[in-house]
Amino acid sequence: MRVSKKVGGRRFPSKPRYSDDTLLDGLRDYARRVGGRRFTYDEFDRWEMAPFCASTVLMRFGSWRAALGMVGIESGQPKEYPAAELLEEFERVWTDAGKRPTTRTLHRLSRISVNAFRNKWGTVKRLGDLVARYRRGEISRAAVLKAAGKAKRRKEVPLGVRWRVIERDGYRCVACGRSPATERGVELHVDHVRAVARGGGNEIANLRTLCSACNMGRGTGGTGVRARAA
Numbered sequence: 001m002r003v004s005k006k007v008g009g010r011r012f013p014s015k016p017r018y019s020d021d022t023l024l025d026g027l028r029d030y031a032r033r034v035g036g037r038r039f040t041y042d043e044f045d046r047w048e049m050a051p052f053c054a055s056t057v058l059m060r061f062g063s064w065r066a067a068l069g070m071v072g073i074e075s076g077q078p079k080e081y082p083a084a085e086l087l088e089e090f091e092r093v094w095t096d097a098g099k100r101p102t103t104r105t106l107h108r109l110s111r112i113s114v115n116a117f118r119n120k121w122g123t124v125k126r127l128g129d130l131v132a133r134y135r136r137g138e139i140s141r142a143a144v145l146k147a148a149g150k151a152k153r154r155k156e157v158p159l160g161v162r163w164r165v166i167e168r169d170g171y172r173c174v175a176c177g178r179s180p181a182t183e184r185g186v187e188l189h190v191d192h193v194r195a196v197a198r199g200g201g202n203e204i205a206n207l208r209t210l211c212s213a214c215n216m217g218r219g220t221g222g223t224g225v226r227a228r229a230a
């Protein structure tokens, strides 16, 4: 247990046993073992070689999600969903929201990560266009499903590359400067500067670290804006 002393209403560790880097390295180690997928708090604690408890990570970074975000593991489900299931979820969100879902709507209401939709249809807009046409009776449901997978598949940014990007950006959002290390609930994503839909690739120069809020809020002049926080 870390010894804390209270200073001005906030607790500051007087002797942190593990540095932030040590904790993040431990998470990276485990991520490597499991192929870079998301893993749970309990699963980490079951790892016999774990150099520290998951609770240490939680106390330091505020949430498990935030800690995983710092090592480039996003909270999205790595699982691949069948197109029919994604379409049903998209329609459910449409009904719940009472309007055609945007990327932001999906982030808020979908039980399935936005990337799962993008992986099948390329962009949320493209899927929205197709579903809108289906709802107007212009195309069949089968046609919407058939269009899945035809889009240029978004190639996942490899885990190692994501780590390098987040490290290069100093573990903070390059747009607003927020970091999971200093603020609860901040989750870091690796974002394409030039969107995949516009031909952007997964090279490090085309990637940047954004918090989930900035990542969702982009869309206006999203290309090439490098509002890097000093």
Ligand SMILES: [Zn+2]
Pocket (backbone or CB within 6 Å): 173, 174, 175, 176, 177, 178, 210, 211, 212, 213, 214, 215
């Ligand atoms: Zn941000």
